[in-house]
Amino acid sequence: MQVLLLLDKDSQTNLSEDLHKKIVRTLESRGHQVDIYKLEKGEVFQCLGCLLCLTKHPDHCVNKDLINDLRKNVKQYSATFFITPVLFGHYSSTMAGAINRGTGSHDWQVFIGYGEDISVEEKQTFIDLVAKHRGAAEIVHPGMDRKVDVFVTMSPEESTHICEVLSYD
Amino acid sequence: MTETERKTVCIINGSLRGKNAASLAFARDLERYLPADVFETISVGVKARVKDRYPEATLKNIARADALVLIFPLHNYGLPGGLMRLLEEYYGYAKAGKDYKRAGVYVIVNCAFPRPAAVNGEVLRVVRNFCARLSLQWRFAVCIGTGPVVVMTRKVPFFYHTLNKAYADIARDILSEDLEEKKDYFIKPIIPEPIIAAIRRHYERSGKMIEA
Numbered sequence: 001m002q003v004l005l006l007l008d009k010d011s012q013t014n015l016s017e018d019l020h021k022k023i024v025r026t027l028e029s030r031g032h033q034v035d036i037y038k039l040e041k042g043e044v045f046q047c048l049g050c051l052l053c054l055t056k057h058p059d060h061c062v063n064k065d066l067i068n069d070l071r072k073n074v075k076q077y078s079a080t081f082f083i084t085p086v087l088f089g090h091y092s093s094t095m096a097g098a099i100n101r102g103t104g105s106h107d108w109q110v111f112i113g114y115g116e117d118i119s120v121e122e123k124q125t126f127i128d129l130v131a132k133h134r135g136a137a138e139i140v141h142p143g144m145d146r147k148v149d150v151f152v153t154m155s156p157e158e159s160t161h162i163c164e165v166l167s168y169d
Numbered sequence: 170m171t172e173t174e175r176k177t178v179c180i181i182n183g184s185l186r187g188k189n190a191a192s193l194a195f196a197r198d199l200e201r202y203l204p205a206d207v208f209e210t211i212s213v214g215v216k217a218r219v220k221d222r223y224p225e226a227t228l229k230n231i232a233r234a235d236a237l238v239l240i241f242p243l244h245n246y247g248l249p250g251g252l253m254r255l256l257e258e259y260y261g262y263a264k265a266g267k268d269y270k271r272a273g274v275y276v277i278v279n280c281a282f283p284r285p286a287a288v289n290g291e292v293l294r295v296v297r298n299f300c301a302r303l304s305l306q307w308r309f310a311v312c313i314g315t316g317p318v319v320v321m322t323r324k325v326p327f328f329y330h331t332l333n334k335a336y337a338d339i340a341r342d343i344l345s346e347d348l349e350e351k352k353d354y355f356i357k358p359i360i361p362e363p364i365i366a367a368i369r370r371h372y373e374r375s376g377k378m379i380e381a
Contacts, residue, residue: 041219042218042219042220042221043218044218045218046185046215046216046217046218046249046251046254047185047244047249047250048186048217049185049190049249050186051372055372063217063218087257087260088256088260088295088296088298088299089291089294089295089298090247090248090253090295092253092257093250093251093253093254093257094250096245096247096249096250096253099245100244100245100249119298119301121294121301125294125295125298128290128291129246129247129291129292132246132291133288133291134246139282139287139288140282140288
């Protein structure tokens, strides 16, 4: 299985680096090939909402950057992992550029939010924002994404636990 | 009303669709309820890509406002990335010790789905969390279902009384400095949901989002 792993380069912390290494180790130990991209906010275009990727030229974004290249090739991936800081209960703007422009595998998407200063409400907001309406619970685009998982880590111990959960998938 | 008594309202358009944006249409509609002798209106837009940072002048304009009105389309049940970037930078600006007013915060969010109550809850929680982080005053939201359809049909008499009432309520609330929590507004489009769903399915099939 080929996995796409996306990270927010401008928001790297000790916690995110530890998580990153553990996730890669977990995936590779199960025989998956992991393609890793560290996204920089100054280089990623945001989704314009023009919908031309749905209407005029499917699978191609009008903005030509790394995200467009990833989107074009997303069908080769069985899963996309988004590793993002949790900010106000939301993923970062850099990761929003990737998520909203279609880099998520339609088979399996895994969102892992991290941060050492996340309130209980922000943690739950992140989980609901990502998972409540997606995957099997999708009401707007039923059937589009088969499986969506979400986790939040605030410590290396929680990151280890997430990897244990993932190793059973 | 003297210059010092005028309320400063910063309208942040979180859409990147330029003049075609439903958010811009809603912003223009709201401005009609904010007369210049009572309100100073500042308009702030977001960018598709910011190489370095937003200009300090943009963040200062947000910081000096008595009220912030965030107008944006729902993206994947969340904030559009351009607006998220601006909020991240504003948060950093405020946390760096720069002066900012504990403004009242209003949201006008439009989604592609005809039932706004079903899908907007999480993004409103994100904005509330943002407010909590900076001790801003969350006021209320106007959640609009199928924004572009509402923009096309909003001039039809009698149908959008609630939308106009919501704009008026924002203006009134800014002046009142009321701190009591208010209920959100939910605006449904006048075109029946099955027709909107059929249009959406057509584009999803043509865009290969779902199997034909």
